[in-house]
Amino acid sequence: MRKHxxxxxxxxxxxTMTAGYVLGNDNTLVGINEISSEHKKSKFKSGILQTTNRxxxxxxxxxxxxxxxxxLTSDKMIKKVQQSIDKFKQxxxxxxxxxxxxxEVIANCxxxxxxxxxxxxxxxxxxxxxxxxxxxxxxxxxxxxxxxxDIVDKHFRDAPTRWSPEALLCEEGECNEVTKGIxxxxxxxxxxxxxxxxxxxxxxxxxxxxxxxxxxxxEDKLKEKKEKLKESKESDK
Numbered sequence: 001m002r003k004h005x006x007x008x009x010x011x012x013x014x015x016t017m018t019a020g021y022v023l024g025n026d027n028t029l030v031g032i033n034e035i036s037s038e039h040k041k042s043k044f045k046s047g048i049l050q051t052t053n054r055x056x057x058x059x060x061x062x063x064x065x066x067x068x069x070x071x072l073t074s075d076k077m078i079k080k081v082q083q084s085i086d087k088f089k090q091x092x093x094x095x096x097x098x099x100x101x102x103x104e105v106i107a108n109c110x111x112x113x114x115x116x117x118x119x120x121x122x123x124x125x126x127x128x129x130x131x132x133x134x135x136x137x138x139x140x141x142x143x144x145x146x147x148x149x150d151i152v153d154k155h156f157r158d159a160p161t162r163w164s165p166e167a168l169l170c171e172e173g174e175c176n177e178v179t180k181g182i183x184x185x186x187x188x189x190x191x192x193x194x195x196x197x198x199x200x201x202x203x204x205x206x207x208x209x210x211x212x213x214x215x216x217x218x219e220d221k222l223k224e225k226k227e228k229l230k231e232s233k234e235s236d237k
Contacts, residue, residue, distance in 0.1 A: 043137065043171050048097050048206065050178050051137040051169065056102035059085070059204075060109035061144040064116055067186035072146065074107035080189065081105045081144060084198045085205070093207050110138050113145040113181055114166050115155050122155045123165050131168040137178045138167060142204045144182045144197075146189050156183065163203045180204050 045052050061077045070076075082105045088094040114120055114132050123131040143166055156162050167179035182204045188196040202208040 043169055044174070044176060048101060049141065050176065053137055054139060054141065056104055057098065057142075058140045059103065059105045059142045059144065060140045061105065061107060061146070062109050063146040063186070064113060065146050065148045065186045067146070069186070069190075071190045072186060077146075077189075078105050078107050080194065080197070081201075084194050084201050087198060088201070088205065088207060091207065094205070097206060106140075109140055109143045109145075111140070111143070111166065111179075113143065113147070113183070115164055115181070115183065116145070116147060116151060120155075122159070125155065125159045131165050131177075133175075134167045134169055134178075137169050140179060142180050142182070144184070144201075144204070146186050147183050149185050149187075152183060152185055161203045162200050 043051055043053070048057060049055070059081060061081050063072045063077065065072075085103065085105070115122065121128050121130060123129055152162070155164070162183045164181045164183065165177040165179075166181040167177070168175050169178045170176075180203075182200045184196060184200060191197075
C-alpha cells in the first residue's frame with residue numbers, strides 16, 4: 001500500500017514539474033509558452049491579408065507620371081479606384097476572398113514603385129529574377145501606380161498583365177509576395193469607361209490569375225526581349 005502511494009506521489013510530482021512542457025526537435029523539454037511566443041512572432045498569416053501587421057486590405061494609388069491634370073487629384077484618384085472595386089462586389093469570388101475584410105483605398109503609397117527606377121527590370125517578365133526583398137511588410141497590399149508610357153513600354157510591352165511583385169517578405173527560408181503593383185498610364189486611368197483599370201484590378205485583387213497563358217507570337221517576342229536584356233547585362237559587366 002505504501003509502495004503504491006509512493007509511486008503515485010512520484011508520478012504526480014513528475015507531471016507537475018513537466019506541466020506546460022513538450023519535447024522539442026532535439027528531445028529537450030520546451031515550454032509551451034515559449035513555442036506560442038515564437039509562433040506569434042511570425043510575420044505571415046493565412047488569408048488575403050498575408051501578414052500579421054495588417055488588419056485590413058489597403059489599396060494605395062499614386063500618380064508618378066508627368067500628367068498633373070485635375071483628374072488626378074488625390075480625391076479623384078481614390079474615387080476612381082473605389083468605383084472600380086465596387087463593380088466586383090457582387091462577384092462570388094470577390095465575396096469569398098474579402099468577406100469580413102475591410103478594404104480601403106488611400107492616396108499615396110508608403111513605398112515607391114519598383115519599376116520606376118531606371119535600372120529596374122520586371123522580376124518576372126524580364127526573365128531576371130530580382131525582386132525587392134523587405135524586412136517588414138508595408139501596410140498596403142496593393143499599389144496602383146500611374147506612370148508615363150515609357151515605363152509601360154519598357155516593362156510590359158508584350159506582357160499579359162500590368163502586374164508586378166513589389167515586395168517579397170522572407171522568414172526562415174520562406175518568401176512570399178506580400179504587395180502587388182499595377183502600372184497604368186494616366187490616359188488609361190482617366191478613360192471614362194475605366195475598363196483598363198478594372199481589368200488590371202481583377203489581377204491585383206487576386207480575382208484572376210496573373211500567370212495567364214500568352215499567344216505563341218507574344219511568347220516569342222518576350223523570349224527575344226529577355227535574351228537581349230541578358231546580353232545587355234552581360235556586356236555591362
